[in-house]
Structures are given as structure tokens and as C-alpha cells.
Amino acid sequence: xxxxxxxxxxxxxxxxxxxxVLRETFGHRGWWxxxxxxEIAVGAxxxxxxxxxxxxxxxxxxxxxxxxxxxxxxxxxxxxxxxxIRPSGYFNQKALKLxxxxxxxxxxYKGSLTAAFRDDTAALRExxxxxxxxxxxxxxxxxxxxxxxxxxxIDLYTRRILTRHGWAPEDVEYDEMKAxxxxxxxxxxxxxxxxxxxxxxxxxxxxxxxxxCEGCPLQPMLP
DNA sequence: GGCCAGGACACCA
DNA sequence: TGGTGTCATGGC
Numbered sequence: 156x157x158x159x160x161x162x163x164x165x166x167x168x169x170x171x172x173x174x175x176v177l178r179e180t181f182g183h184r185g186w187w188x189x190x191x192x193x194e195i196a197v198g199a200x201x202x203x204x205x206x207x208x209x210x211x212x213x214x215x216x217x218x219x220x221x222x223x224x225x226x227x228x229x230x231x232x233x234x235x236x237x238x239x240i241r242p243s244g245y246f247n248q249k250a251l252k253l254x255x256x257x258x259x260x261x262x263x264y265k266g267s268l269t270a271a272f273r274d275d276t277a278a279l280r281e282x283x284x285x286x287x288x289x290x291x292x293x294x295x296x297x298x299x300x301x302x303x304x305x306x307x308x309i310d311l312y313t314r315r316i317l318t319r320h321g322w323a324p325e326d327v328e329y330d331e332m333k334a335x336x337x338x339x340x341x342x343x344x345x346x347x348x349x350x351x352x353x354x355x356x357x358x359x360x361x362x363x364x365x366x367x368c369e370g371c372p373l374q375p376m377l378p
Numbered sequence: 379g380g381c382c383a384g385g386a387c388a389c390c391a
Numbered sequence: 392t393g394g395t396g397t398c399a400t401g402g403c
Binding site: 187199200203204205206207245252287292351355358359365 | 382384385387
């Protein structure tokens, strides 16, 4: 891999030790709310740059309108879909993204999410990334939480926690941070799942844009 | 009333 | 490839 000039120095970190601290604090998270793989995948798209509470409203609307199925998502006019998911914000864009996701499933997997998840992880990730509106975080969330694939998810909180502790450079790239985790911890879906959930738990409480480090279980590890 | 949230993409230099 | 603008609701 090509070496890049770094903006700051990086401290070594034992990411498994970090997980154990979080796990000790928050307990097992058993994460990603959702009753089905489709609901989780839809949630992954709707939560882009949006608080989860708003996503919950949008998903509740989808359920109330019996629109949380591949068929319904396929058949609904895009403006109608946008109306239903309005509380999640960016509703026009996200309606198009949901449409693109279903079109992808129809085209490559005969409209079957189950069939998609039977595919090889790397191959499916590549295909998901080619869908308009699905970037790396969304693809990995769908793979891991909806499909049970071994693909570590990097999100805003993960980035903040690692860069603020000096464990990763400020300009770290997504795939680079993903590899940091995948190289450092045992390759287990359940661990990938719970670790990211732990990072979101600590991020939600302590690592917002304006951090409140008081009481954070990772505070003793700050430089 | 401003800030921010479990991103992604188009466009430009 | 790097920087910037755009998309938008709702909680605090």
C-alpha cells in the first residue's frame, strides 16, 4: 500500500482491550434494532446523517402503511415513498436510494434479500457500493447487521473516538480504519456486531461533536 | 433560533 | 484526490 504523509502522529492501541473496557461498561449490546433483515437494511439507508429517533418514526410510518416489504417498496411511487419516510430527513434522496436498492435486488438477486446474503461477502460489498446512495458505511451495516456477514462498520463515532484518542490519524480513510479493526480482533461476526454497537453507545453518550468526556469509560485512555 | 445527527454524491479545480 | 455544496427533519 502507498504510504501517505500523516498530519499527526499516532499512538499504538490495543483495540481488543478497548472493546473489553466498553463491554464491561455497557454489557452486551445485541445490536441494531429491527425485526427483519429488510428493516435493518432500510434503517441503514435512512439513518445516513440522521439521528436514529427520526429513523424510528420513518420506519414506523412504513410499517403503518404496510410499505416495509420489497414488493411495496418496488410498487410505491417515489413521491409517495418520500412522503412516508419524511421524518428521516433528506426524504427525496432517500426515497430514490430505497428504490435503487430494490432495483438492485431485483436485477441481481431476483428480488430476494436472502439470495443476496448467500453471496460472497466481498462480492456483495462490491455490488452494494455500486448502488447509488449506498456508500461504505451503509454497505457494511447492511452486510453485518442485516446479513450476518463479517464486515466491520466504521461510523462517525468510531472515527471520533479513534482520532481524539490519537489512535488514528485525523485524515484516516474508511478502509484503513476498517482494516485496523479487522486486523486487531478475532474474525467473528458476533464480535464485529457488538464492538460497533459499543462504539455507538459510548459515542452517543460522550463523543458528540462537542464531547463530554466526563464519565466516559475511555477517558483514562486519553493522551 | 442555532446546532447537530449511526452519509453519500455531484461538481469543480 | 481534495475541498465544497447539497440534501432536510426533529430533538435539544
